[in-house]
Amino acid sequence: MQIYRVGGAVRDKLLGLPVKDQDWVVVGATPELMKELGFVPIGRDFPVFLHPHSKEEYALARTERKTGHGYAGFTFYTASTVTLTEDLLRRDLTINAMAEDESGQIIDPFGGQNDLKNRLLRHVSPAFREDPLRILRVARFAARLAVLGFRIADQTLALMRTMVADGEASHLVAERVWQETVQALLEPSPATYFQTLIRCQALAVVLPELSAVLDEQTLERLQRAARTNAPAVVRFGCLFTGITDSAAIQRLQARLRLPGEYSDLALLVSELGDRISATLQRPDGQTLMSIFDSADALRRPQRFALVLDVLALRCETVRREKQQIMGLLDGCLAIKANSIIARGITGKALGEALRQERIRFLINGLQPEN
Numbered sequence: 001m002q003i004y005r006v007g008g009a010v011r012d013k014l015l016g017l018p019v020k021d022q023d024w025v026v027v028g029a030t031p032e033l034m035k036e037l038g039f040v041p042i043g044r045d046f047p048v049f050l051h052p053h054s055k056e057e058y059a060l061a062r063t064e065r066k067t068g069h070g071y072a073g074f075t076f077y078t079a080s081t082v083t084l085t086e087d088l089l090r091r092d093l094t095i096n097a098m099a100e101d102e103s104g105q106i107i108d109p110f111g112g113q114n115d116l117k118n119r120l121l122r123h124v125s126p127a128f129r130e131d132p133l134r135i136l137r138v139a140r141f142a143a144r145l146a147v148l149g150f151r152i153a154d155q156t157l158a159l160m161r162t163m164v165a166d167g168e169a170s171h172l173v174a175e176r177v178w179q180e181t182v183q184a185l186l187e188p189s190p191a192t193y194f195q196t197l198i199r200c201q202a203l204a205v206v207l208p209e210l211s212a213v214l215d216e217q218t219l220e221r222l223q224r225a226a227r228t229n230a231p232a233v234v235r236f237g238c239l240f241t242g243i244t245d246s247a248a249i250q251r252l253q254a255r256l257r258l259p260g261e262y263s264d265l266a267l268l269v270s271e272l273g274d275r276i277s278a279t280l281q282r283p284d285g286q287t288l289m290s291i292f293d294s295a296d297a298l299r300r301p302q303r304f305a306l307v308l309d310v311l312a313l314r315c316e317t318v319r320r321e322k323q324q325i326m327g328l329l330d331g332c333l334a335i336k337a338n339s340i341i342a343r344g345i346t347g348k349a350l351g352e353a354l355r356q357e358r359i360r361f362l363i364n365g366l367q368p369e370n
Contacts, residue, residue: 001029003058004084004099010106011095014116015148020298024051024058025087025099028080061087085109089125093141093156097124120147122153132168135160136180136206139196143187145147152196160200161249169205177206178256183338185235190226191219209252213243221313233261237310240266241273268295268307276307277315281323285363289355292329301329308334328365332358 009022026034031047039049039058047060061082084099084107091097094112101107110124121141128134138160142152152160165171184193194214197203204211221238240249246267253263272295279287291297297304305326312319335358337350345353 001026001033002084002101004101005106006088006099007091007096010098010100011116012114014098014106014113015102022056024056025061025084026058026082027061027087027177028083029060030080034058034060034137062090063087064090085358090127091124092128092131092137094120094122094124094228119145119149119151120153121150121156122274123156123159126159128156129159129163129166129168131177132163132172133180135163135169135197135200135202136172136184139193139200140180140184140187142196143184143189143191143193146192148191160202164205168310169202172206174256178258180206182232182236182262185222185232188226189223190235191223195364208253209248210239213248215242218242224313225310233265234306234309236262237265237306240270241310241314243263244274246312264303265306265310265351268272268303269310273306273314275310276311277318277339280315280317280321283321283325283366285359285361285366288325288328288362288366289332289359292332297329298333301326301333304329328362331365335361 002083002099004027005022006025007023009019013018031041034047034049038052039054041047041049043049043059046062049060050056060078061084062078063082063086064077088097088099088107088109094110094115096112098106098112099107099111106113111122115122121138123134123138138152138156142150181193184190184218187193194203194210197206198211198214199366202216218239218241221241222235225235225238243249249263249266249270252258253266259264267274272291275294276291279291288367292304295304295307308318308322308325314320335354337354340350340353
């Protein structure tokens with residue numbers, strides 16, 4: 001029985017990057033032996049175990065065979081006779097197909113270290129084409145490593161195009177598309193993810209709602225959001241600053257089953273973005289209150305702040321006025337119904353009186369200082 005550190009941990013160590021997650025492969029063992037040693041089985045499709053103390057994942061060396069469409073169309077074979085090289089052969093990129101033994105020696109049967117040196121994302125074998133999820137994974141790795149000068153090998157990009165042309169990308173399930181996309185949004189160069197999907201013709205298949213509207217300006221806003229360390233939801237919202245077709249966003253939400261905070265923000269940016277930007281050029285109390293109402297800002301001020309964060313990446317006026325507008329919103333929220341009730345106003349008139357009080361506050365707050 002031999003244990004090797006594999007994949008991303010080896011890659012990041014060689015690149016001098018922080019190692020966040022560690023994965024291990026066990027060669028020459030059986031599930032029964034792993035359980036005898038105290039490892040806890042967690043794998044549903046193939047034998048993966050949690051270390052009894054570190055809780056890190058240890059997988060038995062395995063091979064795989066394509067049996068159907070999509071990333072799930074595989075059968076796996078694990079046995080004590082499966083070698084480390086056979087296990088590494090099934091991986092996506094050469095830089096992810098290296099291992100480290102207990103003495104620190106690097107096992108690199110497919111030239112991963114040379115590709116690290118040459119800043120190249122290159123597939124391990126022709127079996128790459130059997131898993132369409134690898135199209136998205138390569139795009140995500142490109143988004144992560146572009147800042148270090150990595151590029152996709154020409155033959156790998158050509159293979160990705162062939163996979164799309166052969167219809168493999170159409171078998172990707174919505175959940176995996178979203179998982180890879182939201183992770184890519186948080187990479188240092190998220191625009192590279194979408195640019196890669198465009199280059200291999202996959203964007204029109206996996207994210208058709210975006211394929212017709214993503215332009216260089218939109219991707220530059222996305223990069224700006226990444227440079228300011230904006231959260232994923234704001235980076236996602238940047239993709240919709242140029243979209244006025246809310247129906248497309250609703251289709252995207254239904255197809256990918258987007259989390260509500262993402263779809264809500266995208267819709268508000270799309271539907272109210274131009275109106276908010278125009279209003280802040282010459283704001284007045286009535287119009288600003290109408291904006292607050294349309295965005296449900298009085299009930300969800302934090303979401304409205306995210307809308308302004310997105311729009312500030314497109315519009316200098318929003319960026320300049322954002323702090324004041326949020327201060328005015330806070331002031332409106334501080335005006336409570338109790339103060340109106342104390343004046344003897346109740347029933348249906350209460351809501352309108354509260355609204356007018358808040359509008360007066362906005363008018364006063366927007367008066368230029370003498």
